[in-house]
Amino acid sequence: MGNCCERAGNFFGPQKNTNVRVSLPAVCFVWQIAMIILFGVFIRYDDESDVRLWIQHKLDHNITSDIENDFYFRYPSFQDVHVMIFVGFGFLMTFLKRYSFGGVGFNFLIAAFGLQWALLMQGWFHSLDLTTGKISIGVESLINADFCCAGSLIAFGALLGKVSPVQLLVVTLFGVTLFAVEEYIILSLLHCRDAGGSMVIHAFGGYYGLAISWVLYRPNLHLSKRLNGSVYHSDVFAMIGTLFLWMFWPSFNSAITDHGDGQHRAAINTYLALASSVLTTVAISSMSQKKGKLDMVHIQNATLAGGVAMGTAAEFMITPYGSLIVGFCTGIISTFGYLFVTPFLERVLKLQDTCGVHNLHAVPGMLGGFIGAIVAAAATEEVYSREGAFVLQCSVTKSENLVINCCFFVLPSFANRSVGTQGGFQAAGTCVSIAFGLVGGAIVGFILRFPIWGDPADDNCYDDEVYWEVPEDEETLPPVLEYNNHMIHKHQDISESNFSVEQS
Amino acid sequence: MGNCCERAGNFFGPQKNTNVRVSLPAVCFVWQIAMIILFGVFIRYDDESDVRLWIQHKLDHNITSDIENDFYFRYPSFQDVHVMIFVGFGFLMTFLKRYSFGGVGFNFLIAAFGLQWALLMQGWFHSLDLTTGKISIGVESLINADFCCAGSLIAFGALLGKVSPVQLLVVTLFGVTLFAVEEYIILSLLHCRDAGGSMVIHAFGGYYGLAISWVLYRPNLHLSKRLNGSVYHSDVFAMIGTLFLWMFWPSFNSAITDHGDGQHRAAINTYLALASSVLTTVAISSMSQKKGKLDMVHIQNATLAGGVAMGTAAEFMITPYGSLIVGFCTGIISTFGYLFVTPFLERVLKLQDTCGVHNLHAVPGMLGGFIGAIVAAAATEEVYSREGAFVLQCSVTKSENLVINCCFFVLPSFANRSVGTQGGFQAAGTCVSIAFGLVGGAIVGFILRFPIWGDPADDNCYDDEVYWEVPEDEETLPPVLEYNNHMIHKHQDISESNFSVEQS
Amino acid sequence: MGNCCERAGNFFGPQKNTNVRVSLPAVCFVWQIAMIILFGVFIRYDDESDVRLWIQHKLDHNITSDIENDFYFRYPSFQDVHVMIFVGFGFLMTFLKRYSFGGVGFNFLIAAFGLQWALLMQGWFHSLDLTTGKISIGVESLINADFCCAGSLIAFGALLGKVSPVQLLVVTLFGVTLFAVEEYIILSLLHCRDAGGSMVIHAFGGYYGLAISWVLYRPNLHLSKRLNGSVYHSDVFAMIGTLFLWMFWPSFNSAITDHGDGQHRAAINTYLALASSVLTTVAISSMSQKKGKLDMVHIQNATLAGGVAMGTAAEFMITPYGSLIVGFCTGIISTFGYLFVTPFLERVLKLQDTCGVHNLHAVPGMLGGFIGAIVAAAATEEVYSREGAFVLQCSVTKSENLVINCCFFVLPSFANRSVGTQGGFQAAGTCVSIAFGLVGGAIVGFILRFPIWGDPADDNCYDDEVYWEVPEDEETLPPVLEYNNHMIHKHQDISESNFSVEQS
Structure with a gap:
């Protein structure tokens, strides 16, 4: 335990200054003003949300009706994702008896900042028009910005109750930046497919949070043990988060998939994997306790593992029973994680993971990446196309994007690769996301150890009193x-x- | 009271074994594995969610754009229904002071199992391709599966706090099975219309739960009386459930209606009936109490009766004021039910109905079935078609499904019947659903009386301590x-x- | 303080009769029956929800597919707005420690009545067919009815805890009536644009509630001071309301905008303004407290100010960074309002505003109206059209509505005005809405001072015990x-x- 004391003890004395009256407003103001300036320089409406560009777009594409605007085919999914980010993640983190304000409130703050920064970062990497120097945004950009925030919110789960809001904003600033870079590498350079973000969101976000938490190890956190738990009603609040995440996960995994069968299939597969996760989570949770009692921690978290693990493969032809199998296995793995791995990590690796993001995001996300790799490698033309003749037609017209798109929806990103090669690249992408999470998180963790951020003392964690005016109860x-x-x-x-x- | 003691007393001693550590995991694992195998054998993606079938479908139907996939016209309704099933029903059942975990958690478990089993059962009855032996699923199947779960969740309402999770899974297994059979009889054999399921969901589910509860009568339930009530915050949690049910009920009743005016009208009618229910519920609730104080039980439940009662008639031309009248009457009837009928049932019929599903589902569902019968019998060609000439045109082209579909949307299911005959069949359908509920529920109730299910003792009901690790508060x-x-x-x-x- | 005692003291003695056992049921029944009769006389399905009218509509407009029914392009937005009205406003008002039943329950009651009355009032003013004497309703009418309720629900925020449910129904009856009139003047006579209702909803509703509250001033309200505050869990409940309002506000501001780019842009602008509001609210809230602690009142309310202030301008080409600036400023202004203006109003103007609607609705709504005026006045053809030649083409074909509509989407309502004139009219519209709110509210306030409404005594406010059966806790x-x-x-x-x- 010597080195861990060293890890955390050299900076912090027992009486810590948690006053953020200068730093929090300063960060909020300066960063928000920076956003306004950068938006002024870079961000414009896209073809479907700008008056004159939309007129031109309709002329160019022979569109006669305003109801063909992509708004109508993305916006319902966007709103579902939006609910997951703010209510889902937010309420999931209200489970602590005296950190509900922080759970839902800081989630709100960092997502509101993160989505603005994400529009810029993702814009620079994915939709910067090099002629005009402008980024065009539309409803799909909003979905992607929400996705990008999710990475940092996952990291927040590992840090819950142990950091200041200023630190969380720093985590978000770097989290979104790292996210945009790794996403660019994985999707645009390695040509991986990752519609629901098993790799780019969950594996990255999970390991990012774990690495930060590892660097910020608090040897005397047991002094706050009295507050590191739930009360009856805080557990019910957390179920609001769980259920909104669970219900809308099919929208999450299908939100930016190609229109048509792909989006339809992604929703079905996710729905099935999630249902299957619930049963195995209940089974393992019940088996693990004397008298078979269920543990709310498992129900609140591990039931979602099926959705995480389907993030990459949801749009593939994984088959309905394949989806059930994915949910079946990840529900078991995630619950075992809460039972055995989290205590092990804390005891042996000195890794304190408040919400258990290791079991809900890091591991299922990594598994999801590899499941995607396997399913991609197993893709056959028999499954993705109608019959021999049709396949022939496809390969003949391979150069024409549209037809290929029809006959084998993953081909465009497979480029000239075989399916086996694509599988390998998918696996490589998973490793990239984990590496970014671990290395980036370690660096950010060290930045957060400077004694300037107003984080709480070891005996003062998980307590809303530190950063909130709490009503006398x-x-x-x-x-x-x-x-x-x-x-x-x-x-x-x-x-x-x-x-x-x-x-x- | 002799016979009721007999009914329940012969099996159960005072000290009961509520250990489900073997039975609950076993049921979850075995049933989930069975689902995987059956899905592997039977379930496939449908025309709109399979890569190659969608390509073929577009060619066959001259569809040029992926945004004509039915996903875009059903998925928002699906998500609303999904929220009703998991958050609506789940939180409505958190009202008990110490059974909120069970209310929302068991609801989650049985819906997650039920929807898988429903995809199979409904598939076998409605969409089994006899050539290939496969069931095709798409977004509409998911809506139907959620509907099918609703029947069992309603039954859960009557049993809340008095049964073990294993028993609930048994209730769901049989509930979904019975649902699929009675739905097949009512919709496919009797050619009834029941878009929002007044008959097949609410009347069936309500009487199913009541019959089970009647068989499982507990003569000494008064020993748990201290926990059979709400506390301040649990009542507020229950309002989350109420409001999500109330708001999304228009989506529920319109989710599987024919596209176009039918779906549009179903939403409007339900919206109006629900609004009307609120006012009469408040009126009766206030009248019934000294000083005119409102009772949360009524506000949480009876306000929804208008939605239940519009389940069959919502898609018909019932007129806006007709919808208001339906809501007006059912709000009154349902509130009276909570005031007088539930106590009467318990005292005289020895029927313990925790949530009062008799007043919210059974009776309004039955009324909804008969309202549908009356409105169908009153359908005239003046209302459903434009003018004499047009009607003529319709009858001329009667053999062509499409045109009839336009001129008189209910005709296809009316077959060669007069409207009066159709009304009679609608009424018969209502009776079938009630009979299935009562007989099926009685049988399932007797199965649940075997002393192997781990249900709680009479002095231990309504208590999360039995099946959950409850945090020390x-x-x-x-x-x-x-x-x-x-x-x-x-x-x-x-x-x-x-x-x-x-x-x- | 003499005149204020006079204002309230002459009617009310210390012991007040809060029995509403006759008045509440009577009002609910009589008004609901009146609704049924008026709906029977006036309300019919519109072209897209009536069987025969939809057939004719399809023939008239060369529509071949039922999925072109406007239902599919308005209903998801409608449901988001619906959630805001019932869960958003409802749960936002659960923050008081012992008025959560009243907050969410009375919100439910008055919205359920208000939307029926709104369908009639708005129908008479906007869609009465003078030939047939009928009002046609469809999904867009439902959205407008929900909007119309919002005005009265905002007023409820100022009165929370101090009035009886009967008074609230009176507030709603007059509020909806006044709303329909001022909306008619502003939109139809002054030809203003106000898609998200900064003027017609928020400025009107806010000042309406404030005027009523001013007239109903209670000099001895400090006797209820013990209950005028939150407890830990009631603040978490209120966050449910805040988040659903915040998330769905883009749907609110875009719900009735023109299809296509207008609706798309309105959602983007609102999303950005809201994000920006969050950061400045946090900044000011933290700055205002010793040690930089955040105040839940600010987080629950001022974070929404950006959405209110974008109500008018959201559909305009305000640019993404313009939206951020609006959110930036209104977040600051709103939080300052909670810190300084509300206490000032109470002390100096004798204005008791429970929820601080002055800071969330009245002022940001007014600002939104003026922002809209400025943006309209600054509209240029360069921004709203593609290039010089195209503008020429537009002005040539000015008489043809469709083309103008394309080239400059706000022109149809600008009639023959210059943009400067339009800006002036927008500003005038804002003043009309405020005037209606203040004068109408004052009149309604005096009506509510008759001693017949069963309102609570000064030492009995903010207490659910008065109108609800509260469970013994x-x-x-x-x-x-x-x-x-x-x-x-x-x-x-x-x-x-x-x-x-x-x-x-």
Whole structure:
């Protein structure tokens, strides 16, 4: 334990300054102003959201009706993803008994900043028009920006309760930047497919958060142990997050897939994998406890593992029963993670992972990447095309993008590769995302160890009192009786006692 | 009371074994593996979600654009229905003070299993291709699977707090099976219309749950009386469920209606009926209490009765004011049910109905079936077609499905019947659904009385402690003071007293 | 303080009759029956939801497919707006420690009544067919009805906890009526554009509520001070409302915009303004408190100001960075409002504004109106059209609505005005909405001062006990221990003490 004390102890004394009255407003203002300037220089409406470009677009593409605007075919998915980012991730992190404000509130803050920065970063890498120097944004950009935030929100899960909001904004700034780079490498250079982001979102975000948390190891975190747990109602709040994530995950994995059968299939596959995860999570959770009692931590988290693991393969022809198998296995693996791996990581690797993102995002995301690799490598023309003749027709017209697109939807990104090669590249992409997460996270972790960020002391973690004006909770004290008027006289002895919240 | 003791007393002793550590994992694993095998044998993507079938489908139907995939016209409705099933039903059942985990968690479990089984059962009855022996699934199948789960979730409402998760999975297995059979009889053999499922979902599900609960009567349930009620915050949680059900009910009743005016009208009619229900529910609730105080039980439930009762008639030309009248009456009937019928059923019929599904689903569902019968019987060609000449044109081309479909949208299922005959068949369908619910529920109830399911003792109902690891709720005890640091010293006398949760 | 006592004191004695057992059911029944009669006389399905009209519509417009029904292009937006009205506004008002039932429940009641009355009022003003004397409704009418309710729900925010449900229904009856009139003046007579309702919804609703609250001033409201605040979990509930409002605000501002680029752009602009609001709200909130702690009141409310302020300008070519600037400024202004203006209003103007609608709706709505005026006045043909030649073509074909519509989307409502004149009219529209709010609110306030409405006494405000059957909250009292069986014996001394909730 010597080196870990060393890791954290050299910077921080026991009494820490958690005052963020200067740093938090300064960061918010400066960064928001920077966003405004950069948006002014770079960001414009795209063909489908600009008045005159849309007129031209309709002329160019022989579109006669405004209802063919892509808005109508992406926006419902966008809103589902949006709910996952803000309500799903936000409420999932309200499970701690006294960190619900921080869970949902900081999630809100960093997603609101992250999506702006993501529009810029992803724009520079993916849609910068080199002639005009401008980035065009539309509804698909908004979905991608929300996706990009998800990486940093996953990292937040590992850090929950142990860092200051300023640190979280730093995590987001670097998280979004790293995300855009690794996404560019994986999707544009390696030509991988990753519609739902098993690799680029979950594996990256999970390992990014774990690496930061490892560097920020707190040897005396047990001093905050009393607050590192849930109460009855905070667990119910967390179920709001779980369910909105679970329900809308089919939209997440299909949101930016190609229109038509691809998007349709991605939703079905994800729906099935998630359903399967629920049953195996319940099974393992029940097996692990005396008398077979279920653990809310598992139900809140491991039930989602099927969605994470289908992120890459959802758009492929993985078959409905293949989806069920993916959910089956990842539900088991994720629950085992909560039971055995998280305690092991904390004890042996000195890795404190508040929400267990290792089990919900890092490992299932990595598995999802490899599942995608296997399914891509197993792709056959019999499955993706109708019959021999049709395949022939496809290969004849290979140079014409449209027809290939029809006959074998993954070919455009497979370029001139065999399916086996593509599988290899998919696996390589997974490794790239993990490497980016680990290395990037370690660097960001060291940055966050400078004693300037206002993070809480080891005995002061998981506590909203540090960064929030918390209402005095009369309700939990006997003087609550005062508004049950009919009782007040019966308990005068108590009202007159030390429980003088009313007077304070 | 003799016979009721007999009904329940012969099997169960006072000390019951609620250990589900073997049975729950076993059922989850075996059934999930069975699902995987059956999906492998039977389930395939349909024309719009399979790569090569979609290409062929576009060629066959002269479709040029991927955005004409039915995904875009069903998926938003699907997601609304999905939210109703998981958040709506789930949170509606969090109202009990110490059964919120069970309410939302078991709802999650049985819906996740039920939808898989429903895809198979409904597939065998409705979309099995006899040539290939395969079932094709697409987004509409997912909606139907969610609908099918709803029947079992309604039954769960009657059983809430009194059964084990293993029993709930059995209820779901049989519930989905019975649902698929009665739906086949009502829709495919009797040619009834039931877009929103007043008959096949609500009347069936309600009576199914009531019959099970009647067989499982617990004579000493009063021993758990202390937990059979809400607390302040659990009532607010339940309102999340109520509101998501209420808001998305127009999507529920229109989700599988024919595209075009039918779907549009179903949403409008349901919206109006629900609004009307709210006002009459408030009126009756207020009238029934001294000083006119409102009862949360009524607001949480009876406000939804208008949606249930519009399930069959929503797609018909019931007129906007007709919809208001339906909501008006069912709001009153449902609230009266909570006030008088539920206590009567418990006292006289020995029927314990935790959520009052009798008043929200069984009776309004039955009424909805009969309202549908009346509206169908009253259908005239003046209403459903434009003018005499046009009607003539319709009858001339009666053999061509498409044109009839235009001129009189209900005709295809009316076959060669008069509207009066159709009305009779609609009424018969309602009776079939009730009969299936009652008989099926009684049989399932007897199966559930074998002493192998791990259900709780009479003095141990409505309690999450039985099947869940419940966090120790420090917050509700004085030691909560410990993190209001400024107070701790004032109350030392208390901290030193018996309230030693911290130490336990 | 003399005049304010006078304002409120002459009607009300200290002991008030809050019994609404006659008045509430009477109002609900009579008004609902009136709705049924008026719907019977006036309301019919429109071209896209009536069987025969839809057939004719398809013939008239050469539509071949049912999926071109406007239902598919408005309904997802409608559902988002619907969620904002019922869950968004409803849960935002659950923040008070003991008024959560009233917050979410009365919101439910008045919206359910308001939307029916809105369909009639807006129908008479906007879509009454003078030949047939009928109003046609479709999905766009439902969105408008929800919008119309929003005005009254905003007013409810100012009155929260201080009025009876009967008074709230009166507020809604007049609020919807006034809304329909001012909307008619602003949109149809002044030809203003106000897609997201900065003027007609937020400025009107905010000032309407403030004027009512001013007239209903309660000099002794400090007697209820103990209940005018939040507890930990009620603040988390309120975040559900905040987040659903925040996430779906892009749908709100784009829901009734013209199809195509307009709707697309409105969503993007609102999304950006909201993101920007979050950062400046956090900054100001942190700056204002010792140690930089955040205040939940600000996070719950001021983060939404960007959406309110973009209500008018969202569909314009305000540019992405323009949207960020709007959110930046209104986040600051709104948070300052909560810090300084609300206390000032209460102290100096004797204006009690429970939710601070002044800072979230009134001022940002007014600003939104003026921002819209400025952006309209700054509209140039270079921005809204492609190039000089195209502009020429536009002006040549000015008489043909379609082409103008293409080249300069705001022209149709600008009529023959210059952009400067249009800007002036937009500003005038804002003033009209404020005037309607203030004058209408004052009149309604005086009506509500008659001593017949059952409103609570000054020492009885913010309390659900007055109008709701509130469950006895065992959970917060020591006897809660009883279901922690293993503890019960340790605390026998306490169980036997005065804390005898069980027995009462």
